[in-house]
Every structure is written in structure tokens, then in C-alpha cells.
Amino acid sequence: MTRRSVLALPLAAAAAPATETMPKVRAITAFVNVDPQTFDRQIREAVAFLSAVRDRYRAVGFDVETIRVATQPFPQYTAGLSHDAALEMLRHIDELGIKLGCMTAIGPAMSHDADDPKAVDLLADFLAKPAKTNACLVTASDAGIHWNAIRQAARLIDSVGRRSAHGQGNLNFAAISMLKPHCPFYPGAYNAGAAKAFSVGLEGAGVVIDVFKRDRDPRTAGTALTAALTKYAQQAETIAMKAATPAWTYAGLDPTPAPLGEVSIGRAIETFTGNAFGAPGTMTAARIITAAVQSVPVKRVGYSGLMVPVLEDAVLVRRWAERTFTRDSLLAYSAVCAGGLDTVPLPGDIGHEQIAEILSDVASLAHKWQKPLAARLLPVPGRKSGEQTEFEDSRMANTLIQ
Numbered sequence: 067m068t069r070r071s072v073l074a075l076p077l078a079a080a081a082a083p084a085t086e087t088m089p090k091v092r093a094i095t096a097f098v099n100v101d102p103q104t105f106d107r108q109i110r111e112a113v114a115f116l117s118a119v120r121d122r123y124r125a126v127g128f129d130v131e132t133i134r135v136a137t138q139p140f141p142q143y144t145a146g147l148s149h150d151a152a153l154e155m156l157r158h159i160d161e162l163g164i165k166l167g168c169m170t171a172i173g174p175a176m177s178h179d180a181d182d183p184k185a186v187d188l189l190a191d192f193l194a195k196p197a198k199t200n201a202c203l204v205t206a207s208d209a210g211i212h213w214n215a216i217r218q219a220a221r222l223i224d225s226v227g228r229r230s231a232h233g234q235g236n237l238n239f240a241a242i243s244m245l246k247p248h249c250p251f252y253p254g255a256y257n258a259g260a261a262k263a264f265s266v267g268l269e270g271a272g273v274v275i276d277v278f279k280r281d282r283d284p285r286t287a288g289t290a291l292t293a294a295l296t297k298y299a300q301q302a303e304t305i306a307m308k309a310a311t312p313a314w315t316y317a318g319l320d321p322t323p324a325p326l327g328e329v330s331i332g333r334a335i336e337t338f339t340g341n342a343f344g345a346p347g348t349m350t351a352a353r354i355i356t357a358a359v360q361s362v363p364v365k366r367v368g369y370s371g372l373m374v375p376v377l378e379d380a381v382l383v384r385r386w387a388e389r390t391f392t393r394d395s396l397l398a399y400s401a402v403c404a405g406g407l408d409t410v411p412l413p414g415d416i417g418h419e420q421i422a423e424i425l426s427d428v429a430s431l432a433h434k435w436q437k438p439l440a441a442r443l444l445p446v447p448g449r450k451s452g453e454q455t456e457f458e459d460s461r462m463a464n465t466l467i468q
Contacts, residue, residue: 087272088127089298092324093169094119095134095250096264097257097317102143102155106162109135112262113166119264119309126305131269131326135163136171136255140201141185149188156192160199171200173256174242175222178204179212186218193222193239194229200253202440206243206429216241216429220422227414227445234457237409240440241425243432248317249368251324254440263317265367266306270295270323271379274334274355282338284350291358295321303364320368321359322404325379326461331355331372332381343382344391353402369438371404377444377455377462378409387466393424400431406439411455411467414447421445 096112116133123130137143137159144152156172163170175185189201203219205212219241227233240253247258250267257263277294281287299321310316325331332343338354339347356371374396376386385391399405406428412421425441432439446455446467455464 086294087276089268089270089273089323091123091128091130091266091302092269092326093132093134093250093252093267094123094130094264095136095255095267096262096314097136097248097255098262099138099257099260100143102147105143105155105159109159109162109168109170110166113168115314116168116264119306122305122309123302126301128302132169133167134169134171134250134252134255136257137173138257139174139177140172140189141175141181144185144188149191152188153191156188156199157197160197164198169198169200169252171252171255173201175201175203176212176215176218178207178209179214181215183214183218186222189239190222190225190229193226193235195235196231197235197238200238200255202240202242202254202256204243205241205425206433211426211429211433213426216425217418217422219425220418223421223443224416224418224445228447232456232458233414233444233446234459234462236442236444237457237459237462240442241428242440243429243438244436245369245438245440246367249438250320251322251368251373253442261315262313263315264306265317265319266302267320267322267324267368268298268302269326269329270298270321271325271329271331271334273298274323274331275337278334278337282340284354287338288354288358291355292361295323295358296362296364299362299364316365318365318367320370321362321364321366322369322371322373323355323359324373325375327378328380330379330381331374332379332385336381342388342390343385344395348391348395349399349402352399352405356403369404371437373408374399374403374405375408376410377457377465380463383463383465386468389468392468397427397431400428400439401435404438407441407443409442409444409462411465412443412445413451413467414445414449416445
């Protein structure tokens with residue numbers, strides 16, 4: 067690609083409109099407080115509600131990718147159980163979700179820095195064996211940075227990386243900072259409070275590509291993108307509000323333009339800059355996208371910014387192998403967006419101390435700027451820098467380890 071300055075572009079308002087890409091609904095996520103005695107029935111009831119909501123979206127043309135159920139922090143409902151009994155319960159939740167065609171999440175192992183780290187040991191054992199259920203751990207909140215939780219999260223990531231096949235157990239875990247309840251996206255989704263609620267997340271990277279094909283001027287592109295995202299976000303919100311019932315509260319919508327595969331936020335940013343992702347102009351594009359998302363006039367939850375998942379995005383995974391951007395680049399971009407460090411492969415021998423340092427950087431940035439960030443780090447056992455990952459998960463591509 068040829069280099070050029072995004073600031074030197076002429077206005078593009080007169081460009082002919084391109085065909086619009088209707089975003090998918092990435093997730094309709096229900097939030098419940100489960101009880102050890104009745105969790106099976108509660109999850110089934112949530113799935114029945116989600117299925118009805120999904121039908122509403124499909125009826126007006128939205129493609130719905132997943133329905134999901136997230137619980138309150140699992141230590142709350144495994145308290146009093148032996149380690150083995152608690153592990154059996156979590157595996158039952160995982161199996162039930164697979165049976166019902168629903169993704170499940172069991173919330174944070176630690177929500178506060180003084181929480182008992184025994185829950186981290188339980189979660190490590192759970193994630194070390196093949197599972198579909200997601201979980202997280204809070205490393206920063208309004209109370210401050212959770213330094214002990216950071217160490218515990220690093221210990222978990224290191225353990226799961228060594229014990230799970232190809233290290234891919236960590237695909238279902240994130241260390242989350244400043245992320246509030248009711249985010250529809252995994253792995254950071256969790257419930258808080260007694261009420262049942264649901265939220266919606268869109269897969270809208272294609273919308274960003276369409277807009278940036280027409281308008282690459284930094285003075286006008288943000289306004290055009292806000293308008294395009296608003297069109298679909300308001301449609302999605304209207305459906306959700308009509309689906310809400312006295313029993314199920316609508317918590318909000320995350321208009322983050324989530325990517326997946328060839329529906330690539332990396333391609334969208336390259337369309338804007340005319341250069342490879344990571345080149346000068348990338349941060350400008352990240353800021354424009356984030357500002358546009360945060361201007362969408364809907365009830366917003368979750369990240370409401372920009373996702374940059376290295377292994378889930380077809381363009382990003384290629385650029386990572388080409389080293390056009392690095393882990394430090396992603397942290398820098400996170401100053402103007404909600405990217406964090408998502409699906410970042412690491413050498414298998416990195417060790418928990420260095421993992422803790424990486425998590426500390428993410429938590430510090432999130433707390434400083436009071437924004438939600440997450441870290442999904444993937445140490446690959448037996449692999450070193452310059453070698454290839456070998457994940458066997460349909461959601462992820464493989465790439466070189468930096």
C-alpha cells in the first residue's frame with residue numbers, strides 16, 4: 067500500500083454511496099442470578115426467553131450469531147461446596163449450555179482484591195479441560211487497581227496455558243478492568259443485582275468499512291460513521307425494548323463494531339489510512355471510531371468503543387505475523403479506544419511474573435482513564451517467539467508469536 071497522510075485528504079462527502087452492510091447481532095445475552103438448587107431450570111428459562119428475542123431480530127432481517135447466558139460471580143453460588151462438587155456444578159453449566167445451543171459465562175473469580183483466591187484455583191481446574199463456558203477476573207474497579215487480583219489472574223493464565231491443549235483454555239478467560247455488569251460480549255460478561263436483564267451486542271465492523279470507503283476525511287468521517295451506526299443500533303434497540311418484559315429488563319446495547327474473520331476492523335482502519343494496520347494514522351482511526359460509537363444515541367453498556375482481537379480478525383492476524391503492530395501498539399491505541407489486549411499470543415515460557423506486569427499495564431491504563439479494558443492473553447505451551455500457534459478453535463486463526 068502507498069503511504070499518504072490522512073490529514074491531507076480532500077473532503078469525500080460527494081462520493082457515491084456504497085451498498086450498505088447490515089451488521090449481525092453478535093450476541094443477545096441474558097443475565098441471571100442462579101441458585102445451586104435450581105440453576106438448571108433458570109438457565110433453561112433464560113434460553114427460552116433469548117430464543118424468543120432472537121426470533122424478533124430474525125423477523126426483521128438481522129442475522130443473530132449467538133445467544134448467551136451470564137451468571138453472577140460463580141464464587142457466590144459455589145460457596146460452601148467442596149472443590150470437586152463446585153467443579154462438577156460448573157461442568158454441568160457448561161454441558162447444559164452446549165446442549166441448549168447457548169454460550170454460558172460464570173462471571174468473575176474475584177470481584178474485589180480481598181476475595182478468596184481459592185476460586186481462582188477452581189477456575190484454573192475448570193478451564194484446563196475443554197469447555198465452552200467463559201469466565202473473568204476483575205483487576206481494576208472504582209475502588210482502585212486490584213494488585214492481588216492481578217497476581218492471581220497471572221497465576222491462572224500461566225497455569226491454564228500449561229495445562230490446557232495448545233494453551234487454548236485461556237480463550238475463555240479475560241482479566242477485566244473498569245468493566246461494568248451487563249456487557250453482552252464475552253469473556254467479561256457477568257450479572258450483578260437480583261433482577262434478570264438482557265443486553266445486545268452488534269457485529270458491525272462491516273458498517274465501518276462501508277463508511278470509510280466513502281469518507282476518509284478525519285473532519286467528516288466520524289459524523290458519517292455515527293449516523294450509520296445509529297441507524298442499526300436504534301433498530302436493534304427498538305426490538306430489544308419491545309421484547310423486554312416485567313421479568314426481563316433491557317440493560318442496553320453495546321454498539322462497538324465487533325469484528326470476526328473477514329468482517330474485519332483491521333480492514334476498516336486500513337481503508338481509512340491507506341496503510342497497514344499499525345502504521346501512522348491507526349490511532350487517529352481508532353479515535354474516530356470510538357468517538358462515533360460513543361455518540362450513538364442508545365442506552366449503551368459494555369465497552370462501547372473499539373475491539374481489536376488479534377486472532378479473531380483476518381486482517382489483524384496477518385499484520386501481527388508481519389509485525390506491523392505489537393503488544394505495545396495495542397496498549398497505545400487503548401488510550402483512545404477500548405481495545406485492551408485481546409487474544410494476544412505469548413511464548414509458553416513467559417511465566418506468571420511477566421504476565422502480571424502486562425496485566426498491570428492494562429489495569430493502570432483503564433483506571434487512569436476510567437474506561438473498560440480487558441486482557442485475554444494466550445501463552446502457548448512449548449512455543450517460542452517466532453514460532454506458530456496451534457489453536458484448534460474455530461473462532462481463532464493461528465499466527466506467529468511475537
